[in-house]
Amino acid sequence: MFEFLTHSRLPPLTDPHKTIVVTGVGVVSPYGIGLDSMQAGMLSGKSCLEPAKDDVYPGFTGTIAQVRALPPLEEYSNPQYSRTDQLAVMAAQDAMASSGCDRSALLDAGIVMASTLGGLTEIDTSIAKDPAAWYRRPGGLLRAASYPFAHVADAVGEHFGIRGPRCAISVACASGAMAIALAANMLLDGAAPIVLAGGCDPLCPFTVSGFNSLQALDPNPCTPFDQNRKGLNLGEGSAVLILETLAAATARNANVLAVLRGWAMTNDAFHPTAPQKEGSGLADCIRLSMEMAEVTGDDIGYVNAHGTGTPLNDSAEAQAYETAFRGRKLPIPISSTKSYFGHCLGAAGALEAAITIMAIRAGALIPTLRLATPIETPAVDWLRGEVKRQPLPLAMSASSGFGGSNTVLIFESGQA
Numbered sequence: 001m002f003e004f005l006t007h008s009r010l011p012p013l014t015d016p017h018k019t020i021v022v023t024g025v026g027v028v029s030p031y032g033i034g035l036d037s038m039q040a041g042m043l044s045g046k047s048c049l050e051p052a053k054d055d056v057y058p059g060f061t062g063t064i065a066q067v068r069a070l071p072p073l074e075e076y077s078n079p080q081y082s083r084t085d086q087l088a089v090m091a092a093q094d095a096m097a098s099s100g101c102d103r104s105a106l107l108d109a110g111i112v113m114a115s116t117l118g119g120l121t122e123i124d125t126s127i128a129k130d131p132a133a134w135y136r137r138p139g140g141l142l143r144a145a146s147y148p149f150a151h152v153a154d155a156v157g158e159h160f161g162i163r164g165p166r167c168a169i170s171v172a173c174a175s176g177a178m179a180i181a182l183a184a185n186m187l188l189d190g191a192a193p194i195v196l197a198g199g200c201d202p203l204c205p206f207t208v209s210g211f212n213s214l215q216a217l218d219p220n221p222c223t224p225f226d227q228n229r230k231g232l233n234l235g236e237g238s239a240v241l242i243l244e245t246l247a248a249a250t251a252r253n254a255n256v257l258a259v260l261r262g263w264a265m266t267n268d269a270f271h272p273t274a275p276q277k278e279g280s281g282l283a284d285c286i287r288l289s290m291e292m293a294e295v296t297g298d299d300i301g302y303v304n305a306h307g308t309g310t311p312l313n314d315s316a317e318a319q320a321y322e323t324a325f326r327g328r329k330l331p332i333p334i335s336s337t338k339s340y341f342g343h344c345l346g347a348a349g350a351l352e353a354a355i356t357i358m359a360i361r362a363g364a365l366i367p368t369l370r371l372a373t374p375i376e377t378p379a380v381d382w383l384r385g386e387v388k389r390q391p392l393p394l395a396m397s398a399s400s401g402f403g404g405s406n407t408v409l410i411f412e413s414g415q416a
Contacts, residue, residue, distance in 0.1 A: 013259065016247040020184045020260040021414060023249050024099025024242030025354050026091040026198075030065040030235060030341045034094055039358050041340070043387055047369055048341040049221040049233050057205040058125075060212065062219045064203060065235035065341035078158065082119035082146040085155035087200040087238035087347075092156045095196065095240040098257075103160065105252060110164045110192030112183040113153040113240075114175030114199035116346040119146030121204045152200060156240075164192045170346065172401030173306070174265075175199050176239065177349025181263040181407055183243050193248060199350035200238030207345065208234060214273075222309035224336035225318065225382055227373045232308040235342030239350035256414035258357045261394070262293025268404030274312055275400060279320025282306075282398065282406045286324035289408040295394060297328040300410070302365050302383075302395040304356045307336025308343055313400065314375065322379040331381035333388075339369035349399035353409055356397040360413050363391050 013019045027034055030048035031041035041048070048065040056064060073089060081089070096106070122143045135141055145151065150168040157166055165186070169179045176199025183197030201207075211217050211234060218231035249256055266288065268281035275282075290296065306317055325332045337355050344351055359366055365388040374382035397409045 016250065017245055018188060019246040020187055020243055021246050021249050021256045022241050022258045022260060022357060023244055023254040023256060024095040024101060025257060025357060026093065026095025026098060026240040027351065027354050028067060028087050028090045028094070029237040029351060030067055033090060035098065035354060035358055038355070039362060042337070042355070042366060043362065043364060045369070047221060047339070056203050057208045060208055062212070062217050063221055063233045065233065066203060067236050078155070080143060080145050081155055083121045083202045084115055084117055084119055084152055084200055085146060087202060088113055088152045088156050089159045091198060091200060091238035091240040092160065092196055095242050099242050099254065101242065106160065106162055106194060108164045108193055109162050110183065110186050110195040111153045111156050111162060112167045112169060112179040112186070112195060112197040113156060114169040114179040114346045114350065115149050115152050115201055116170055116172060116175060117201050117204055117207065118149040119143070119151055120206055121202050122146060125205060156196065171405040172403055173343065173345055173348055174399040174401035174405040174407045175346040175349060176351065177353060177397065177399035177407035177409055178265055178405065180241055180350065180353055180409060181265055184260055184263055187243060187245055194242065194244040196240050196242055198238065198240035199347040201236060201344055201346040203234060203236045216310055218309060221370060222339060222342070223370045224307035224309040224339050224368055225314050225375050226371050227375060229309045229311060229314060231310055232338065233342035235344045237341070237344045237347050237351055239347060239354045241350070241353060258360060258414045259412040260409060261412040262289045262410040264288035264292060264408050266406045270404050273402045275316040276404070277316055279316040279323065281404055282317060282320035282400055283323040285406040285408045286320065286398065289410050293410045295410070297325040297332065299394050300332065300396050301392045302359060303332060303334045304352050304359070304395065304397045305334050305336050306398050306400045307338055307368070309338065317400070318375045318377050318380065322377055325379055331379055333365050333381045333383050335366055335368040335383040337366060349407060352397045352399065356395050356411050360392045360395050360411060363389055365390065365392070
């Protein structure tokens with residue numbers, strides 16, 4: 001009864017108790033709430049990048065992507081919830097709606113949430129003038145309770161009455177993808193019967209000013225993998241996946257959106273911020289994920305790359321793909337979806353996992369926007385121009401981050 005998850009070119013997944021599936025996907029992005037909104041926007045080629053306004057960081061004149069008019073939460077909302085918490089709760093709520101999962105099935109669920117900010121969004125620049133006075137304001141100390149990264153997972157658990165194990169992840173820009181990989185490990189270890197996993201990060205003066213100080217930002221809409229790239233743009237959003245074993249999903253007659261066929265995590269151990277020049281850590285991560293998935297480079301139909309648009313990242317990443325896919329019969333199709341709504345930091349890997357699932361289900365190879373002069377490499381088919389429509393049974397999402405963290409996720413179609 002599990003044969004619908006096999007494909008003729010791929011080895012079958014024979015043990016439903018060790019097969020991890022995605023039964024819900026929740027998204028909050030600059031396109032709006034829901035995977036359908038993001039799919040409609042991206043497949044139409046719409047970019048959400050726009051000039052920054054003073055409501056993010058007064059005086060900053062760069063390019064960003066914002067989630068506009070965040071609606072109020074439908075149910076009880078703790079006044080201690082930061083904007084980060086709200087993004088996480090909304091994505092979790094959307095994931096539950098997409099899964100059709102009864103709340104009672106989630107009471108013992110695990111929660112793994114990633115963020116690079118936690119509740120630091122609640123601090124504004126006026127704190128520098130008089131920190132003591134800032135905290136003496138009504139609710140000042142209460143808001144401070146939201147600062148820790150762990151508060152995001154706690155907020156999701158508290159809001160929905162979920163009492164299973166909770167875990168907070170913060171490993172820079174690979175955080176969202178790593179949350180999904182660790183959630184899959186939790187399921188295999190039997191730590192929880194079902195897990196909500198993902199990442200969230202809002203725009204914040206601290207990150208905007210920090211990346212601006214690093215001279216890592218492109219003042220105009222970014223151009224990942226272009227030879228003339230100048231940096232990244234920052235965005236905001238959240239994504240949550242509901243993961244469980246195929247056996248559990250079948251027992252409750254759940255709709256399987258995708259299979260998490262393989263995953264891997266590595267670290268470059270090279271530099272606090274710069275990637276290893278040859279991209280060897282990411283190449284190893286790709287190789288390990290394919291080994292786990294029992295597939296080869298020829299089986300991967302598309303890679304949703306990390307692709308920030310910075311000179312160092314994109315160069316190292318291109319070399320990683322050359323190494324990892326060496327021997328592939330045809331160049332590997334690759335794009336960067338950060339060209340649509342920027343780099344969402346701790347949410348990036350989770351949002352890109354959702355996009356990869358979307359691409360599989362839609363049978364769409366999503367191009368990189370504004371890619372005029374791609375990095376020269378015979379190993380890569382840099383996707384640009386129009387969306388390419390074709391069956392896509394297997395696709396990969398790759399994430400990297402400061403400190404050398406890498407995570408690779410391989411998704412397979414869950415459709416017959």
